[in-house]
Amino acid sequence: MKPLHIILIILSGLGVATVVSLNANTSEYVTFRDADQNTEKLYHIACKLNKSKPLTYQPEIDPNKFTFFATDSLGNEKMVIYLKSKPQDIERVEKMVIIGKSKGSYFLAETILSKCPSKYEDSPAKLIQKTN
Amino acid sequence: MNNVKFIGEWLWIGNLGHFFVVLMFITSLISTYFYYFAEKNKNDNYRNIARKSIYIHVFSVVSVFAILFAIIFYHRYEYYYAWRHSSNSLPVYYMISCFWEGQEGSFLLWLFWNSLIALVLVKKAGKWENSVMTIVSFTQIALGSMLLGLHFGEFKIGSSPFDLLREQRPDFLAIPVMESVGIQNYLQIFKDGNGLNKLLQNYWMVIHPPTLFLGFSLALVPFAYSIAGIWKKEDNSWLNPAMIWGLACTAILGTGIIMGGFWAYESLSFGGYWAWDPVENASLLPWLVMISAIHLMLISKNTNRHYFATHLLTQLSFILVLYATFLTRSGILGEASVHSFTDLGLSGQLLVFLLAFIVMISFVNIPKVKLRIQLSYIMALITVIVIVISYLLSQTKLDIFNSYLKWGGIVLVLSLIVNYIYNLYKANKSNLPDEALNSREFWMFLGSMFIILSLIQVISATSIPVFNKLFGSKTAVPQAxxxxxxxxxxxxxxxxxxxxxxxxxxxxxxxxxxxxxxxxxxxxxxxxxxxxxxxxxxxxxxxxxxxxxxxxxxxxxxxxxxxxxxxxxxxxxxxxxxxxxxxxxxxxxxxxxxQKVLSSTDNGIALAPEQDEKGNLDEKGVKFNRENVILYKNTPLDLGKYEAFYYKREKGINYDSLDEFFYVKFIDKKTKDTFILSPKTQNNPKMGLLAEPSTKHYLSRDIFTHVNYESGLDKKEPFSGFKTEKVVVGGKYTTSSGKCEILPMMLEKVASNKGLALRMRVLVKRLDDTVTLFPQILINESTGSIESISASNEKLGIFLDLQSFNIEDPDPAKQKITFELQSAEKNPVKDYIVLKIIEFPWINLVWAGTIILLIGFIIAVIFRIKTQMALGNN
Known part of the structure; x- marks a missing residue:
């Protein structure tokens, strides 16, 4: 065998290893109940913001604590504590993915990935207000 | 609605635009056809027809570009594109940014760069013109079809930038106000557009996307040369021109990518220049492969080896440009990316676009012409059968059919790719003896392969949303x-x-x-x-x-x-x-x-700590992420290395500006060095709080700040403790809680055309704070009624309202007037900001390194062009 071939085989092996390790390292989107099973593991949870319950951010008490309620795909609701400032425009977010650990009574989120339904478009009603 | 004659529309300009879109599309078809046969039959007449057609094509592309710009410039909101992406207040230099907020504009920009490149190729490509231009024109067909805007029932080919607002959004004509003005006058209501995304209103955003698109366009040329090299069965001579274009592509694509990073760093608040966002990765993929391909071209040119890998990577680079376009424009990334791109319902067409090129490279590499033709017939037959069946089946059966179709498609694409790689390998098998371990080509090849290894990780991680869609899995998107x-x-x-x-x-x-x-x-x-x-x-x-x-x-x-x-x-x-x-x-x-978060302190209350088995309190979970500090106005805060002092808040210059600047002074406690940063916020009605960072640049580090929250965003608490008292000027009163002292100072007459208007200058004291308020009272001459205009101050939490007055002594010398003054209170609102402060040491090396990298590429491009000229135009 040529040395180049040996190296290429090793490299392909490494390539496969990266893809496999990627699969091993990333989690699946789970529910709050799954996350409760292991409070040490980081989970990704696809959920909806519960807009009927209060979103609490009181910077004068703690500028690094934002609390809200989220409902997962099975309809289970849980309090989520996010130890950063309130994310921009969170009120308008419909779906989001929160990444963090379950702490029993609440879910401690490290990251919130959110996207607004239509980020930058007025409704016709608003538009009329603006032009008149 | 067809019988309504709409007033004030400039329909001619859109029709002209449509005309040029169609002309652009047809001329790209003609030039592809004639360039192809000019190459095949070595026919110079065909080439001349193709050239003329390409000239008309370029003219059409430029015209479409100019017409769309005119529509935006003259605020013709009857066109959906102008309404959706621009507004009256948009400055001219940002109008150009409207082109890349929308998909149609981006494709147009891509077509535009390709056209300019086509002109250069027609002039300079020499013997490669026919073959290379066949590929370039073919690409123009695919890109042009994205703008056609043809509708066949549910099927849609392309999306035209000249669609009318009233056709795109018929719901707008149904809004209640329409009845009063009349539907034909709808333009009187749509006097302003939806506007350009505020985040794109930044000078980096004017130049970053066109640079990136130029890079994408340039990636096409080495691809075309590589295909042409196989087509013409030439080993070596395609390499030099391909390398020039490849080097230019790496330089410009690289600049575009880093500009995006610089924009993110300077004007977004995520605190960094690279976040491994799928959209960023998408632009990185072709760049990595192109770098690798250039090194392989060098090896092939100097040693006649590795033609297989050179062709493969050169072609892959452009395929990845198409893949990147598919990823970012089809909406498949969905929640995986913070970037938002509107889905125009073209994802199917984008997929066809990508697959068309995969089919093309696969077929070009089939050595036997006969087999090639037979296979194309079979593919065409399958396509027709699939279309016919999907029309004949009922809805429920169609779903089952589609799931089979998906698997069939995956198998077909994979077999095309395998066939492509196999044929390419066979055609470029080398009979040369092995390269020596002590040769440059060996090490360079190895390096290129390591770049590809790095690519494999990026591409597989970025493609997770695609796999999820294909296989119904639910794998989460990897984080930075x-x-x-x-x-x-x-x-x-x-x-x-x-x-x-x-x-x-x-x-x-x-x-x-x-x-x-x-x-x-x-x-x-x-x-x-x-x-x-x-x-x-x-x-x-x-x-x-x-x-x-x-x-x-x-x-x-x-x-x-x-x-x-x-x-x-x-x-x-x-x-x-x-x-x-x-x-x-x-x-x-x-x-x-x-990187150090300077604002990281422990001033927040601790979350309920958890107990471990021994009953010890464990606060592990709450120690991370405390990254913001609260700064009260005029109260210095110790941040360790610095002292921060928030002293001023200022509104934007325009009277209707939503911008607010917060001035924070930083004092280095050791060196006594001071500097002022003014992070900005905009409480945008459409997008919420937009924070623009402010950064102090030192040679060896940057201090980066942005406001995450400010007191102005707090919900206004209502006033309470209402108390009405009879007061006289010069008296002294307290509010119901006794916390505020109210001192009416004097009475002043105010000019008013309605009647007699008086205002009282009232001094309000609360602890050490003092404000002056002017509650007013107006006696309306025509109605005789008394109206009062209240005054309030949030900082002291005080509300004053003059309700009535009574002239007790009519003698003007004494002027004894008593007033009924209502007061109310609430908790004083403090002026504060929530600030994040990060120190980035040696970030200037990132920018300096990029510039040096670019200078290297420019030197290399110049050298290669000179060599090419010395060789003559072959």
């Missing part, structure tokens, strides 16, 4: 740290090979001399590397190795220039780019590992 952990190790062999590679000569070199040359740079980098890694906050072994390797890359290439290339400036390109890349990576590692 998942990429960093792997890419850190991927970069090490690449850096080492970049340091070592140049010292080998092609074919064979002496190990001893290579080793001797590398000794100095190696010792230097170990020594300095260890010093620098001491400075790193983290003790992680990988970071230290990374620093040493990046330094070695810099020193080895620098010494190479001094030793071997001192008098040959035109050959500096490669080494300079390598040095720049090393500096860039060193900057990346220093600024991210040593």
């Amino acid at each position: 740290k998942d990429y960093n952990n792997i890419q850190l190790w991927m970069a090490l062999p690449i850096m080492i090979l970049m340091a070592v590679g140049q010292y080998f000569t092609y074919r064979t070199s002496k190990y001893q001399s290579v080793l001797k040359d590398l000794v100095i740079s190696f010792i230097l980098s170990i020594g300095i590397g260890l010093l620098v890694s001491n400075y790193l906050i983290s003790d992680y072994f990988g970071y230290k190795v990374f620093v040493i390797c990046s330094l070695w890359l810099v020193f080895a290439n620098w010494i190479y220039i001094i030793k071997y290339r001192r008098k040959h400036f035109q050959l500096w390109g490669a080494s300079i780019s390598h040095v720049g890349f090393g500096i860039l990576l060193l900057g990346v590692i220093l600024s991210s590992v040593n």
